[in-house]
Amino acid sequence: MVKILLVEDDPFNIELFELVLKRIGNFEVASTDNAKKIFNVLENQKIDLVIMDVSLENTYIDDKKIDGKELSKIIKQKEQFKEIPIIIVTAYATKEDISRILKDSLADACVTKPITNYQDFIALINRHLK
Numbered sequence: 621m622v623k624i625l626l627v628e629d630d631p632f633n634i635e636l637f638e639l640v641l642k643r644i645g646n647f648e649v650a651s652t653d654n655a656k657k658i659f660n661v662l663e664n665q666k667i668d669l670v671i672m673d674v675s676l677e678n679t680y681i682d683d684k685k686i687d688g689k690e691l692s693k694i695i696k697q698k699e700q701f702k703e704i705p706i707i708i709v710t711a712y713a714t715k716e717d718i719s720r721i722l723k724d725s726l727a728d729a730c731v732t733k734p735i736t737n738y739q740d741f742i743a744l745i746n747r748h749l750k
Contacts, residue, residue, distance in 0.1 A: 621646070621647070621648050622645075622646075622647045622648065622668045622669070622749060623647065623648040623649070623650065623665065623666060623667055623668055624641055624645075624647045624648070624649050624650070624667070624668065624669050624670070624671060624745070625649075625650050625651075625652075625658065625661055625662065625667045625669075625670045625671070626638065626641070626649055626650065626651040626652075626670075626671050627651075627652065627653055627658060627670060627671065627672045627673060627676070627679075627688065627691065628651060628653060628671070628673045628709075629653040629673065629676050629677050629678050629679070630673070633673070633733075634651050637649070637651075637671065638651060640735070640738050640741065640742070641671075641742075641745075644738050644739070644742050645742045645745060645746075647745075650665065650667070653673075653676050653677075653678055653679050654678075654679070655679050655680060655681045655686070655691065658691070658695075662695070662700075662701055662704070663700075667704055668704070668705075668749055668750070669704065669705045669706075669707065669745060669748060669749060670692075670695065670704055670705070670706045670707070671706075671707050671709060671745075672688040672691065672692050672706055672707070672708050672709065672725075672727065673688050673708075673709050673710075674687060674688040674689060674708050674709065674710040674721060674725075675687055675688065675710070675711075676688050676691065679691060681694070688708060688709075688710075688725070689708070689721060689724045689725040689727075690725075692706050692708060692725035692726060692727045693724065693725050693726050696725075696726035696727070697726070703750070705728040705729075705748035705749070705750075706725070706726075706727040706728055706729075707727065707728065707729045707730070707731060707744065707745065707748065708721055708722070708725055708727040708729070708730045708731075709730075709731055709732075709733055709735075710730060710731075710732055710733065711732060711733040711734075712732070713730070713732050718730045718732075728748050729744060729748060731744065
């Protein structure tokens, strides 16, 4: 079964994403916004794809607050994780914002919230799975 790591800090969004990913996508989901746990999951479980919120409020590496763009870039720059697709999720983004987010984060795709077409979202995930 495909396993997705959901990096999100909003409890409502976590619940919604998990519902969509599990019920519609039939994916297994691990959720956290704790950087130490994120890397623990990446190192010790087979993660097929990461969904990353762009604005993380409680995520720190070495006592430095980081957002989803920075965290995505750190993950992508690590040799053992560079092949894991990352989909960044953001709100209120223009085409220029999305282009900048993709460049800054090294992510594979960017989608805007709220996600209203769940079938399209699942199709996007499936296109990025190896």
